Amino acid sequence: xxxxxxxxxxxxxxxxxxxxxxxxxxxxxxxxxxxxxxxxxxxxxxxxxxxxxxxxxxxxxxxxxxxxxxxxxxxxxxxxxxxxxxxxxxxxxxxxxxxxxxxxxxxxxxxxxxxxxxxxxxxxxxxxxxxxxxxxxxxxxxxxxxxxxxxxxxxxxxxxxxxxxxxxxxxxxxxxxxxxxxxxxxxxxxxxxxxxxxxxxxxxxxxxxxxxxxxxxxxxxxxxxxxxxxxxxxxxxxxxxxxxxxxxxxxxxxxxxxxxxxx
Amino acid sequence: xxxxxxxxxxxxxxxxxxxxxxxxxxxxxxxxxxxxxxxxxxxxxxxxxxxxxxxxxxxxxxxxxxxxxxxxxxxxxxxxxxxxxxxxxxxxxxxxxxxxxxxxxxxxxxxxxxxxxxxxxxxxxxxxxxxxxxxxxxxxxxxxxxxxxxxxxxxxxxxxxxxxxxxxxxxxxxxxxxxxxxxxxxxxxxxxxxxxxxxxxxxxxxxxxxxxxxx
Amino acid sequence: xxxxxxxxxxxxxxxxxxxxxxxxxxxxxxxxxxxxxxxxxxxxxxxxxxxxxxxxxxxxxxxxxxxxxxxxxxxxxxxxxxxxxxxxxxxxxxxxxxxxxxxxxxxxxxxxxxxxxxxxxxxxxxxxxxxxxxxxxxxxxxxxxxxxxxxxxxxxxxxxxxxxxxxxxxxxxxxxxxxxxxxxxxxxxxxxxxxxxxxxxxxxxxxxxxxxxxxxxx
Numbered sequence: 164x165x166x167x168x169x170x171x172x173x174x175x176x177x178x179x180x181x182x183x184x185x186x187x188x189x190x191x192x193x194x195x196x197x198x199x200x201x202x203x204x205x206x207x208x209x210x211x212x213x214x215x216x217x218x219x220x221x222x223x224x225x226x227x228x229x230x231x232x233x234x235x236x237x238x239x240x241x242x243x244x245x246x247x248x249x250x251x252x253x254x255x256x257x258x259x260x261x262x263x264x265x266x267x268x269x270x271x272x273x274x275x276x277x278x279x280x281x282x283x284x285x286x287x288x289x290x291x292x293x294x295x296x297x298x299x300x301x302x303x304x305x306x307x308x309x310x311x312x313x314x315x316x317x318x319x320x321x322x323x324x325x326x327x328x329x330x331x332x333x334x335x336x337x338x339x340x341x342x343x344x345x346x347x348x349x350x351x352x353x354x355x356x357x358x359x360x361x362x363x364x365x366x367x368x369x370x371x372x373x374x375x376x377x378x379x380x381x382x383x384x385x386x387x388x389x390x391x392x393x394x395x396x397x398x399x400x401x402x403x404x405x406x407x408x409x410x411x412x413x414x415x416x417x418x419x420x421x422x423x424x425x426x
Numbered sequence: 427x428x429x430x431x432x433x434x435x436x437x438x439x440x441x442x443x444x445x446x447x448x449x450x451x452x453x454x455x456x457x458x459x460x461x462x463x464x465x466x467x468x469x470x471x472x473x474x475x476x477x478x479x480x481x482x483x484x485x486x487x488x489x490x491x492x493x494x495x496x497x498x499x500x501x502x503x504x505x506x507x508x509x510x511x512x513x514x515x516x517x518x519x520x521x522x523x524x525x526x527x528x529x530x531x532x533x534x535x536x537x538x539x540x541x542x543x544x545x546x547x548x549x550x551x552x553x554x555x556x557x558x559x560x561x562x563x564x565x566x567x568x569x570x571x572x573x574x575x576x577x578x579x580x581x582x583x584x585x586x587x588x589x590x591x592x593x594x595x596x597x598x599x600x601x602x603x604x605x606x607x608x609x610x611x612x613x614x615x616x617x618x619x620x621x622x623x624x625x626x627x628x629x630x631x632x633x634x635x636x637x638x639x640x641x
Numbered sequence: 642x643x644x645x646x647x648x649x650x651x652x653x654x655x656x657x658x659x660x661x662x663x664x665x666x667x668x669x670x671x672x673x674x675x676x677x678x679x680x681x682x683x684x685x686x687x688x689x690x691x692x693x694x695x696x697x698x699x700x701x702x703x704x705x706x707x708x709x710x711x712x713x714x715x716x717x718x719x720x721x722x723x724x725x726x727x728x729x730x731x732x733x734x735x736x737x738x739x740x741x742x743x744x745x746x747x748x749x750x751x752x753x754x755x756x757x758x759x760x761x762x763x764x765x766x767x768x769x770x771x772x773x774x775x776x777x778x779x780x781x782x783x784x785x786x787x788x789x790x791x792x793x794x795x796x797x798x799x800x801x802x803x804x805x806x807x808x809x810x811x812x813x814x815x816x817x818x819x820x821x822x823x824x825x826x827x828x829x830x831x832x833x834x835x836x837x838x839x840x841x842x843x844x845x846x847x848x849x850x851x852x853x854x855x856x857x858x859x
Contacts (some may be wrong), residue, residue: 175597179614182593183586190582195566197572204567232793240699242727247747253658253753258666281748285726295729366567 195308220397228336230290235291243284250277288309301335302362304328305342309360317350318357325364328424334402338371338422341404344395345373345418353377353416368424374410374417430613433434437616440623441469447630454637455630458508459576462626465501468494469623499523499548506555509577517550544595549588556581556588574636576629583625590618617620642669646689650682650708650722651675651697658694667755669762673722674767675683679703686716693761696741698725698732706736720761724749731819733775737843743767744748763807766838776846782807795829803842803851818819 183423247278253273262270289311293304302323336423342360355377361369399406403423410417448455448463453464472494499522507516525545530537559581567576596615601607607627645679647670649660651787657675664670674691678700686694689695694712698705705723723739725732728746736744742761746753752770760767792800794815801811812822830836845851 172601177599179590179593179597183590185591186586193564194572197567201565201567201570201572239726244651244656244697247726248653248655248659250748251656251663251751255512255659255662255666258614258663258751278748287750294727295731298731318803351788369619415436 217400220399224337224398228333228340231291235288235294235359238284238291239294243281243288246277246281246284250281253277264422276297283326295341297331300329300331301339304339305360305362305365305369307348308339308343312346312350312358317355319346320357320359322359322361323364324362324412327362327364330369330424334422337398337402338369338404341395341420342371342373344391344398345420348391349375349416350378351378353403356413365404366424369422371419371420371422372409372417374415376415379411379416387415412425430609432611434616437620437623438470438473440620441473444623444626444630445470447627447634451630451634451637455633459505459580459629459633461501461504462630465466465498466626468497472497495545495572496527499500499545499552501502501579502583505577505580506552508585508599509559519555523548523551541606546595548590549595552584552588553592556585560585574632576636578634579625579629579632582621583629586625587618587622590621591615594618599633644694645669646672647758648674648676648682648691648693648694648706649687650677650679652700652702653697654692656697663751663754664758666751667758669759677701678710679705680750682708683711684729686719689720690716693720693722693758695722695724698723698727706739708734709736709739720765722757722761722767722779728771730775733771735838737772738773738836740840742837742839743770744771746771746849749766758796762803764802764805764838766805768805768839769844772839772842776843790832791829795825795832798825799829799845800850802826802838803845804828 232412236311245371253270257270292372293299293307295302299307302353306323309319313319319335346358346360349355353375355375361370361372361374363372396406399422400421405421407421409419443468444462448466452463472490476490479490503516503520507513511515537640562576563572563575572578594611596609598611601611647663647746649657651657651660654677655750657677661673661675669752672691674685677687679696680703682694685691693820695710696705700708701800705725708749709721709723712721720743722743722745723736724745724747725742726747728744733744745759745764749757757767757769798811801814806814806821808819808826812819815822818823827840833841835841835844842851
């Protein structure tokens with residue numbers, strides 16, 4: 164009887180300690196399990212955040228585009244027309260009254276101011292959104308853009324090779340925006356004398372190379388990595404294009420954008 | 427002095443660790459664990475009371491211990507109930523336990539002798555709830571580092587303490603008559619109490635760190 | 642010479658009022674009426690046919706392009722002068738093909754407006770830098786490919802038209818009656834598939850019959 168009890172006591176002690184041990188191990192396992200699930204969850208959330216962020220960027224790009232179009236149209240149609248009406252009236256005054264001396268000077272100066280204002284409105288609205296992008300397509304718009312900048316402090320050369328495609332959808336507009344941004348960057352920051360924009364068409368893709376003979380750029384430099392570069396990378400991401408810095412020296416820079424023609 | 431008694435004293439003193447931590451951040455404890463400070467305050471009082479009763483007045487009064495156990499049950503149940511949105515369930519649990527205890531007091535003869543003076547029912551309920559809390563934590567994934575969450579340590583302390591107590595209770599019934607074994611077995615609740623207090627201390631310490639880091 | 646009857650269509654009241662004031666200072670301009678959009682203009686034209694309409698492109702209800710199309714189809718006698726902010730080459734090219742008679746930028750000098758009106762009234766078209774630029778940039782030239790289908794006399798007439806002579810001057814120079822001139826012109830028009838003198842200039846340039854004057858920038 165006494166012997167039996169001893170072994171039973173031992174049993175109880177073993178069972179008891181086992182039970183406590185299992186509890187502790189269970190607790191440890193619980194923490195490990197929790198941490199692992201947390202990590203997975205975190206990863207999932209991170210991916211979702213990234214997707215969300217991308218979506219927001221896309222939306223922002225889209226809304227910028229519509230906004231630009233709206234402002235350009237407004238500028239063009241309202242302010243342009245009002246300036247024109249003002250000019251008509253001034254011209255009417257000029258033809259109705261014989262101005263002389265100071266009055267004549269004032270009249271002709273006002274006329275010139277109005278001319279310049281209309282030109283500015285036209286230029287600004289064109290820079291915001293090429294009015295006829297839908298009609299002229301990518302290549303002509305880029306060409307026109309280069310022509311407009313050519314000779315204004317630098318030479319801007321436009322070259323095109325391969326079988327040109329008439330391309331005018333939203334992706335084309337994005338390409339146009341990227342080129343615009345790249346060339347503007349070169350004009351503003353690179354102190355370049357010659358900027359070259361080269362379009363190379365092939366069956367599957369369009370290569371756009373923007374090169375200049377300026378001072379190059381530093382990607383973590385505020386100006387270049389700022390809004391401009393952010394815009395460029397996001398836009399090229401949006402259209403699934405590849406952006407490549409081919410050359411970046413103090414003697415010049417070249418950036419190549421490869422856009423697959425079929426998305 | 428006997429070793430078991432020494433251990434018992436030591437284990438009773440262990441409550442000072444979480445108590446000091448609770449006093450340090452008395453007002454800064456978040457509402458979801460703040461009732462714990464009352465429990466920690468009551469524990470030494472009840473120990474002292476028991477000691478005085480038995481030493482000075484030579485009265486072996488189990489009543490104080492029972493009342494303390496009931497307070498502990500109430501506080502823990504309240505703390506856990508704060509974790510869930512369904513308060514009715516907790517009210518039902520509480521009523522069941524209260525009714526059971528009153529029944530035991532008034533009609534001891536109608537209760538199976540096994541359960542008289544035990545906290546088996548309280549323990550089972552708390553074990554169930556603390557497991558539910560573990561499950562809930564695992565499902566909700568609310569915090570990055572789970573070990574920093576005070577409620578985790580509190581529920582683990584509860585789970586550990588009450589399952590240990592349950593084991594002691596069951597085996598004490600089993601070992602009835604073997605005085606020597608029983609006297610050793612009765613040391614176990616003290617050890618459990620010690621572990622529980624340490625776990626409470628961890629919970630409060632984590633809370634302290636949490637508050638500090640969030641400032 | 643009878644005075645010119647001119648209708649203006651523009652959605653901006655200020656522009657219309659200003660135009661009317663300016664037009665009234667021109668010697669040869671008589672009656673001037675205004676319309677706020679293409680529809681109004683067409684109903685005006687249906688009431689009384691003018692010599693020239695001055696059309697804005699950007700208008701509500703009915704835009705200038707549709708209006709011009711309607712006028713060319715239904716009132717071929719009405720001459721159309723487009724007066725617009727939109728001088729993008731594509732627009733101009735499309736309108737040229739449609740058969741309008743002249744283009745002005747909404748920044749033109751009053752003298753140019755006057756000149757354009759008279760040119761359109763007398764010679765059926767007004768050739769300015771807008772047209773020249775479009776021809777130069779947009780038309781692919783292929784020399785002497787189809788011009789052989791024109792007779793010598795017709796070629797002569799085409800050349801003279803491109804030199805911006807009036808019908809009267811041309812018939813005097815060629816010693817033919819004005820009626821004969823118009824017969825020839827109609828033949829040329831149908832042969833080269835053009836819808837007016839602007840179309841003829843475009844054709845002539847395309848075939849390499851004429852060269853463009855050096856361009857001033859606009």
